[in-house]
Amino acid sequence: MHELAVCQALIGQVTDVAQDNKASTVSDIYVSVGPLSGVEAPLLQNAFPIAAAGTIANAATLHLDATPIRVHCEECGAESEVKMNRLTCKECGDWRTTLLSGDELLLQRVVLGEINV
Amino acid sequence: MCDTCGCNVTPAADDHAVEVLQGLLAANDHEALHNREHFSRHNVLAINLMSSPGAGKTSLLEATIEALGTDLRIAVVEGDLETENDANRIRKKGVPAIQISTGSACHLDAHMVHHALHELDLDDVDVVFIENVGNLVCPASFDLGQHINVALLSTPEGDDKPAKYPVMFRAADLVLITKSDLLEVLDDFDPVAAEGYVRQIANPAPLYNVSAKTGAGMDAWLDWIRSEAGSRA
Numbered sequence: 050m051h052e053l054a055v056c057q058a059l060i061g062q063v064t065d066v067a068q069d070n071k072a073s074t075v076s077d078i079y080v081s082v083g084p085l086s087g088v089e090a091p092l093l094q095n096a097f098p099i100a101a102a103g104t105i106a107n108a109a110t111l112h113l114d115a116t117p118i119r120v121h122c123e124e125c126g127a128e129s130e131v132k133m134n135r136l137t138c139k140e141c142g143d144w145r146t147t148l149l150s151g152d153e154l155l156l157q158r159v160v161l162g163e164i165n166v
Numbered sequence: 167m168c169d170t171c172g173c174n175v176t177p178a179a180d181d182h183a184v185e186v187l188q189g190l191l192a193a194n195d196h197e198a199l200h201n202r203e204h205f206s207r208h209n210v211l212a213i214n215l216m217s218s219p220g221a222g223k224t225s226l227l228e229a230t231i232e233a234l235g236t237d238l239r240i241a242v243v244e245g246d247l248e249t250e251n252d253a254n255r256i257r258k259k260g261v262p263a264i265q266i267s268t269g270s271a272c273h274l275d276a277h278m279v280h281h282a283l284h285e286l287d288l289d290d291v292d293v294v295f296i297e298n299v300g301n302l303v304c305p306a307s308f309d310l311g312q313h314i315n316v317a318l319l320s321t322p323e324g325d326d327k328p329a330k331y332p333v334m335f336r337a338a339d340l341v342l343i344t345k346s347d348l349l350e351v352l353d354d355f356d357p358v359a360a361e362g363y364v365r366q367i368a369n370p371a372p373l374y375n376v377s378a379k380t381g382a383g384m385d386a387w388l389d390w391i392r393s394e395a396g397s398r399a
Contacts, residue, residue: 051304054273058190058192066186070184080190085333087304087334134328134330134332136367144366154307157187158183160181
């Protein structure tokens with residue numbers, strides 16, 4: 050259950066963004082999570098209220114965007130959407146593929162509430 | 167663009183939205199980079215050992231230390247939940263072991279390793295092994311500053327572990343099939359199948375069968391360490 054540690058890191062980043070922009074609240078947080086990041090989206094969602102309690106993100110909503118796993122085949126050049134434990138090319142079956150997406154764990158966007166000018 | 171001063175943050179035009187596009191583990195990754203530079207500056211090879219509990223990380227280290235003898239100077243950073251048992255086993259072999267007691271934490275992170283390195287004089291070391299917490303899930307997400315990841319898969323666990331824990335085994339630069347002395351009595355572990363599961367997750371990592379108990383297969387592993395350490399010295 051490392052999702053709490055990941056969520057605490059997220060809150061740290063969101064707090065920095067809010068402070069840099071002189072915001073006193075945060076309303077929405079957008080994160081993309083790929084299955085190969087090693088972080089389970091539902092567990093991250095569950096950990097969020099615990100990590101956010103007492104912080105500037107206390108009332109924020111966490112939006113998780115699950116990115117698909119896509120690979121590029123080094124042999125035939127095809128691109129396929131695949132399962133996390135089968136990263137082989139769907140066209141020719143070769144295992145020599147490179148990952149195009151699916152391992153992201155990225156803070157995309159923060160929507161701030163009140164800005165103190 | 168950096169992660170510290172906020173210059174990577176660009177305010178959006180309306181509704182106070184800020185595009186960030188930063189990895190959630192940026193702070194850990196930053197510290198891991200610092201650790202890696204520290205190792206490299208001292209020409210030290212850092213190897214992160216990951217496996218499930220009981221796969222034989224400490225036994226492998228004991229046998230490795232013994233077999234390498236004075237060839238390479240080794241130090242170990244030990245991640246252990248509550249005890250110093252593993253660190254004490256390593257110290258008995260005459261090499262420094264720094265214990266990180268993780269309590270109930272399920273993984274090591276770069277910050278913990280950074281602290282452990284304060285207690286280690288890298289001038290007297292060629293290879294640092296970081297024995298991660300026994301866990302096939304959480305450690306895979308945290309860069310510690312190692313140069314190389316080694317994943318252990320012990321024969322009683324079953325040959326399909328790479329398919330069950332793809333994030334961990336995808337990160338492995340080398341897979342050691344440990345307790346290989348049990349292969350003759352385990353009819354449900356096929357090393358060829360294990361290799362197939364590693365290739366299915368697009369990982370070209372070599373797999374070696376080793377037994378810390380009998381010493382079988384240890385030569386290939388030791389040669390691999392010597393070669394990796396030599397390329398960094």
